[in-house]
Amino acid sequence: MKRYRSNAGGSNTRRWRVAGVAGVAVALVGAGLGVAAAADNAIPTVNCPTVADKLGAVPAQAQAEIARNLELLNTQITEANNRIRTTQGQGGAAFIQNAILGPLKDKRFATINRMETAIGRTIAKPDLNAEGLSTCSLNAEGGGDVSPEPTEVPEASVSSGAAVVADVPTVNCPDVVIDVAIPAQAQAEIDRNLALLDTQIDEANTRIKNTVGQGGDAFIQNAILGPLEDKRFATINRMETAIGRNAAKPDLNAEALAPCSLNEAGDGAEAGGDEAAEEPTAAPTATVPAGNAGVNDGTATVNCPEVVIDVAIPAQAQAEIDRNLALLDTQIDEANTRIKNTAGQGGAAFIDNAILGPLEDKRFATINRMETAIGRNAAKPDLNAEALAPCSLNA
Secondary structure (H helix, E strand, O other): OHHHHHHHHHHHHHHHHHHHHHHHHHHHHHHHHHHHHHHHHHOOEEEOOOOHHHOOOOOHHHHHHHHHHHHHHHHHHHHHHHHHHHOOOOOOOOHHHHHHHHHHHHHHHHHHHHHHHHHHOOOOOOOOOHHHHOOOEEEOOOOOOOOOOOOOOOOOOOOOEOOEOOOOOEEEOOOOOOOOOOOHHHHHHHHHHHHHHHHHHHHHHHHHHHOOOOOOOOHHHHHHHHHHHHHHHHHHHHHHHHHHOOOOOOOOOHHHHOOOEEEOOOOOOOOOHHHHHOOOOOOOOOOOOOOOOOOOOOOOEEEOOOOOOOOOOOHHHHHHHHHHHHHHHHHHHHHHHHHHHOOOOOOOOHHHHHHHHHHHHHHHHHHHHHHHHHHOOOOOOOOOHHHHOOOEEEO
């Protein structure tokens, strides 16, 4: 009996202790869950400015690309929030800023830039303030809109105005008159660029016809006349440079001759139809001696302007910039080697046409690649490829 009571008492005591321990455990677990829930609520989330409401008119041709990039902005926010949750307690005070918000800013900057480019293919390229809209802050207590951008973009409204009418206008461009002697070495390049001016006018007139009814009042000015002016300016500059390699570089007044206006054809006729033939198909022959600058005796070497990059180069672009800078040197070496190996070949314009011309094209493309490489992670610079691409000769 004594032993039985002792066992019974012990058993009850053990049961009470087990129950007590279990109760404490439940209480602790409950408290833990409460703490965890409170901690979850305190996890910050990113807070990014909206982009869709800053877009303005979006051409139909850019709709799909804009929608994809708006969706990508939402995805980037979701990924940043997930990373904040899964890295709680890692790093120091600046961890989120350096490891999450910083890279998020770079991604958003590139995405917004792509949207500017997509719109700019059809109408005037907008400035969406990528620098300002790419920066995100934190919602310290969590919450916030994880998908602030819409997945669909309303199409741009189309209105008819003075520049988009039933009677299709044509472009009216001033004549480009070369009133200086053209060295023989530059003759072929001048002829090509004069023909290119005509081609540019034809293409602009064709685009006006094919886009009747698109855009608003400023569509032709922004999407056709503006780009045409840029092309004409570059073409006239190339002619100045071509002449300047073997004679005094002329001023052909590119600034004034580049802009074109419209012939408003009230009856639907192409009032500017004759403009496609405004430039002569061949430039006048030089009336001054061309000299021997283009004669290949194997002793000349090329003299190219130095390409100086005076902007900050993002770390992501450094390797590509280094490769292209090295490529510029390689191109010069190859040109010099070709001059030596082709001594005595061709006529007076051989070096200019067969070596300096192709070298200019290669350098132009290489400098453009460097602009693009930097522009993927920062503001795209203008390295002045037009002026830095041409090389002359050390005779």
